[in-house]
Amino acid sequence: MSCLPDPRLPTGPLATAWRRTRDGLPLISPLRKRQLRIVVVGSGLAGSAAAASLAEQGYQVQLVTFHDSPRRAHSVAAQGGINAAKNYANDGDSVERLFADTLKGGDFRAREAGCYRLAEISGAIIDQCVAQGVPFAREYGGTLANRNFGGSQVSRTFYARGQTGQQLLYGAYQALMRQVAAGRVELLTRREMLELVTLDGVARGVVCRNLLSGELETYTANAVVLASGGYTNVYYLSTNALKSNASAIWRAHLEGALFANPCFTQIHPTCIPSGDAYQSKLTLMSESLRNDGRVWLPLKAGDRRPPDQIPEAERDYFLERQYPSYGNMVPRDVASRRARELCDGGHGVGQGGRSVYLDFHDAIASQGSEIIETRYGNLFEMYQRITGVDPMAAPMRIYPAPHYTMGGLWVDYHLMSSIPGLFVLGEANFSEHGANRLGASALMQGLADGYFIAPATVTAWLAEQGATAIGPDDPAVREACLEAGQRAQGRIEALLAVAGTRPVDSFHRALGQLMLEHCGIIRSAAGLQAGLAAVAELEAQFQRDLRVPGGAHEPNGELEKALRLSDFFGLAQLMLRDALAREESCGAHFREEHQSSGGEAVRDDQHFAHIAAWEHRPGAAPIRHQEPLSFSLLQPSTRNYQ
């Protein structure tokens, strides 16, 4: 491929674009659907929702996940909530406002049509989840409660205490298990997808490693849906579930799927700071806490007094000072950068001066401890268990940490990648978030993709293939499976054959440190170039000195990690390249060469109002394609949260 496929964006008014598109999509009769097979990879919100919805339509679905139960998917960890433009709070919200906040929050690096569709579908998601029995928080009168999240001035976030992801996932899981019981979904747990099977450039199935037996298994299908989540664990220390990785999308990329905006990584401002060098994961403190918690640091650099001994006049509520209009609810990229700057300047508190206070004292004094407890009880409990400090009595200490990836496989308006028949949903695609994802919008996007968009567009693609299209059991497909299986086998054998001295985790930690240093909250040309050289050198060491104990034909956690890390090396280099090529600052991508005198991001709309979509070329540098972005309803403006 040497050009970008048609993104199939709708023409005409945005307000009716999705309805017009959907109404124009071809359908398939229920009888025919029963003869068609779809493989879904991933059992998080996007994958479970898609598998349940496609099976409900009548397709034969196989769902592959490396967990022992779909309920363990990383989506279970989502705490704060899910957005929807319902205007229940009667504070002026609308589809147009959610659309505008999403597009502006993403710093105008997302497609307008996608953002509009997301806002439009958001209401139906809440209806569907309520109907499934998801226990959203309610007001005294029984209506659903809302709270506020960063980057918006209305309360549109629906939540279930601090366990929104868990409750939504259980809703999707119920819907999925109904289809399992009906025999329409085959649940294939403890399988990890290692390769995508393609024939003549069309997706035809996946090769998986059975994590219990070590055997390689192939699953062929008329369409493949990847919903394998994000890749923040490239930083090693992140808020993501330990096993979250990039292998499924990276392998598809190597088979020809374009990778879009890989460098757009969200660093979340409110995580519990890391304790020691051998920690393997960071814990998020939901953004919803900033509704009532106030962020501050000592005015004087190097002030080591405990927080209760620092008088009001000697505190700097820096977000409220710098952004009077949004205050503590500025978007995540802004809050993270400001916290880091002050910590770099010596104002930080705690171990190594790398944290800021999130203080509930004023909220408790004005609203009472009972209200604050009810609102954030389980988050406080989690914090106390990890740090030993009760946030009701003393401020939390928080610091930014890698959290979410806005980049992912390039998809068109139908969520199809540049490989025909390969659809990508949820955090695995590059989606609607542009250069920055606003809080509570990932759950919304994953469920919009899974429940509402893919069921329509996958059907349309299958309908367009016609009855004579090559089937999954065709001999040529079998041949392609064999070839993909040999690729997987070759990689496993090569990793085991290194027989070096250094364990996978030590390489992963080193990669994470390099990525944080060179491709983290702040980037520069010199840093990115140094990062590229250092990651390539580390990868060479990995290939020379890796030690994977055990064999291929048995459960082997170290081998699983080594396979994932070998993919992270390739992805890390693509992230660095992408960050280097984007000579502007936008959203979470902050290049220090491109900032205003006040330290705000300076976009270059003339040269970079596009999606960067990377094409892999074996043995040669990848090609950077550009999909231009155009705007009709809302013109790009400088993000201003003051």
Ligand SMILES: Cc1cc2nc3c(=O)[nH]c(=O)nc-3n(C[C@H](O)[C@H](O)[C@H](O)COP(=O)(O)OP(=O)(O)OC[C@H]3O[C@@H](n4cnc5c(N)ncnc54)[C@H](O)[C@@H]3O)c2cc1C
């Ligand atoms: C701590 C935390 C809190 C969050 N809070 C919020 C919030 O309040 N609101 C919000 O909107 N968003 C939140 N997010 C983000 C949100 O949770 C995720 O973006 C979203 O859940 C991703 O869903 P997903 O279905 O795309 O992927 P995931 O839930 O990550 O699921 C991926 C699935 O793919 C499977 N998989 C991956 N690779 C393979 C492979 N190679 N083979 C087989 N299976 C594979 C995994 O087994 C898993 O089942 C939070 C994230 C974190 C980390």
